[in-house]
Amino acid sequence: MIHSISWYIVLLVSVPETFLYLSIGFNLFNLKISNKKILTLAILNGIIVYYLRGLSLVFGIHTILILLFLVMLSRTMLKLKIIYSLISITAGILITGLIQSALLPLVISAMKIDLNNITNDSWLNFFLFIPALIAMLILDFFIKKYRYTLYNFEIDE
Numbered sequence: 001m002i003h004s005i006s007w008y009i010v011l012l013v014s015v016p017e018t019f020l021y022l023s024i025g026f027n028l029f030n031l032k033i034s035n036k037k038i039l040t041l042a043i044l045n046g047i048i049v050y051y052l053r054g055l056s057l058v059f060g061i062h063t064i065l066i067l068l069f070l071v072m073l074s075r076t077m078l079k080l081k082i083i084y085s086l087i088s089i090t091a092g093i094l095i096t097g098l099i100q101s102a103l104l105p106l107v108i109s110a111m112k113i114d115l116n117n118i119t120n121d122s123w124l125n126f127f128l129f130i131p132a133l134i135a136m137l138i139l140d141f142f143i144k145k146y147r148y149t150l151y152n153f154e155i156d157e
Helices: 005-030 035-054 061-078 084-109 115-120 120-143
Strands: none
Touching: 005 035, 005 061, 005 084, 005 120, 035 061, 061 084, 084 120, 115 120
């Protein structure tokens, strides 16, 4: 079943989510990318997400296409090596995906939300995103504050 996405959900969920997984991924690999450039990538990704979500594609293909789009876009706009883009963006997506996968069931259970309402109510999607958003903001803050890295791609240059 196709679940299109509203423009305001792109603006309130997809763009911030993309910004955070890009920021987290780039910072974990010591890729110093400005917030302005990350925001530009996130907005362009939001436009692509808006149109991709309306297509009838096999489950998971949307995510793969978005990943490939962001890798190519970061190669073009940021002049990053493709492998650096792929690894850092994939890491960011996986980490933020884990945060959402851990928090969403807890929030749904605590609020006793009917799962059928989630796919039909865009605003509910936004409110369910808020706990994950807060967790991702905190993680991004600590990664930047303590300069935590998984690997330093800058030494490979």
